[in-house]
Amino acid sequence: MDFKGKNVFITGANRGIGAALVGACLNRGVAKVYAAARDKNKLPKNDDPRVVPVQLDITNREQINEAVSAAADVQILINNAGTLHAGSFLEGNRDGFLRDMQVNYFSTMDVMTAFVPVLKRNCDGRIVNIVSIAKFVNFPFIAGYSASKAALYSMTQAARIELSPYCIAVHAVNPGAIDTDMNKGAEMDMTSPVEVADSILAHVEKEILDIVPDKIGQAMFKVWQESPVGLENLAKDMYFKKPVP
Numbered sequence: 001m002d003f004k005g006k007n008v009f010i011t012g013a014n015r016g017i018g019a020a021l022v023g024a025c026l027n028r029g030v031a032k033v034y035a036a037a038r039d040k041n042k043l044p045k046n047d048d049p050r051v052v053p054v055q056l057d058i059t060n061r062e063q064i065n066e067a068v069s070a071a072a073d074v075q076i077l078i079n080n081a082g083t084l085h086a087g088s089f090l091e092g093n094r095d096g097f098l099r100d101m102q103v104n105y106f107s108t109m110d111v112m113t114a115f116v117p118v119l120k121r122n123c124d125g126r127i128v129n130i131v132s133i134a135k136f137v138n139f140p141f142i143a144g145y146s147a148s149k150a151a152l153y154s155m156t157q158a159a160r161i162e163l164s165p166y167c168i169a170v171h172a173v174n175p176g177a178i179d180t181d182m183n184k185g186a187e188m189d190m191t192s193p194v195e196v197a198d199s200i201l202a203h204v205e206k207e208i209l210d211i212v213p214d215k216i217g218q219a220m221f222k223v224w225q226e227s228p229v230g231l232e233n234l235a236k237d238m239y240f241k242k243p244v245p
């Protein structure tokens with residue numbers, strides 16, 4: 001698989017990983033990249049004629065339908081938009097949990113289903129869902145967010161199976177810690193959005209369906225592979241702020 005010459009649609013493209021994915025797509029020679037944002041005036045200035053700005057709040061069904069009509073030549077959909085409510089199971093705010101579930105799960109699913117007819121028509125389609133390493137284990141300080149990403153992963157698997165007869169591959173990308181606004185103030189050695197965006201596209205080109213694109217994510221994934229309880233214990237240590245090995 002090659003991004004060269006493809007038409008790509010990216011949600012949440014105004015900052016963080018989404019903005020970096022726009023740049024990575026251009027570097028790989030895409031024909032067109034639809035850069036979608038809740039407020040398209042906030043998209044980084046880009047004079048490249050291949051960039052098509054799109055207004056899209058993924059919680060707005062009308063805007064989703066308009067985006068699908070405006071981008072009827074899309075072959076690759078990257079569902080990157082996401083929110084994170086920092087809150088634990090006992091102390092989290094229910095509205096925050098609801099918002100993460102709405103944006104990260106229900107609305108992401110709405111975007112996927114709305115684009116399926118387009119992807120079917122344009123042949124050899126691809127959906128790339130930016131999930132999280134938090135799909136493997138619940139990090140208690142972001143309990144609702146972790147649950148929303150586990151839900152998104154589960155629906156990604158459903159889509160993968162159901163869309164396979166139509167030659168639509170569905171990828172799950174599970175980053176660990178990337179240096180974006182979402183992690184503002186976190187004291188960790190994080191991967192840059194530019195580096196992770198390039199790694200994501202390289203993994204998609206290699207047709208890898210479950211992707212862990214960064215170093216922290218890969219270290220956590222290794223712990224999980226050895227023992228899922230081992231990763232739970234690590235999440236517990238992080239929650240109680242014990243030194244992580």
Ligand SMILES: NC(=O)c1ccc[n+]([C@@H]2O[C@H](COP(=O)([O-])OP(=O)(O)OC[C@H]3O[C@@H](n4cnc5c(N)ncnc54)[C@H](OP(=O)(O)O)[C@@H]3O)[C@@H](O)[C@H]2O)c1
Binds near residue numbers: 011
């Ligand atoms: N950073 C990490 O360590 C990490 C790790 C694992 C997974 N991820 C996932 O990676 C994705 C990108 O996150 P990021 O780190 O780049 O975070 P970010 O800098 O906070 O960016 C989040 C993006 O999502 C957009 N967004 C939020 N709600 C939206 C909505 N209703 N409709 C459309 N766009 C919406 C934001 O737009 P506004 O500017 O309008 O708010 C922004 O463009 C998310 O799905 C996140 O869960 C991140």
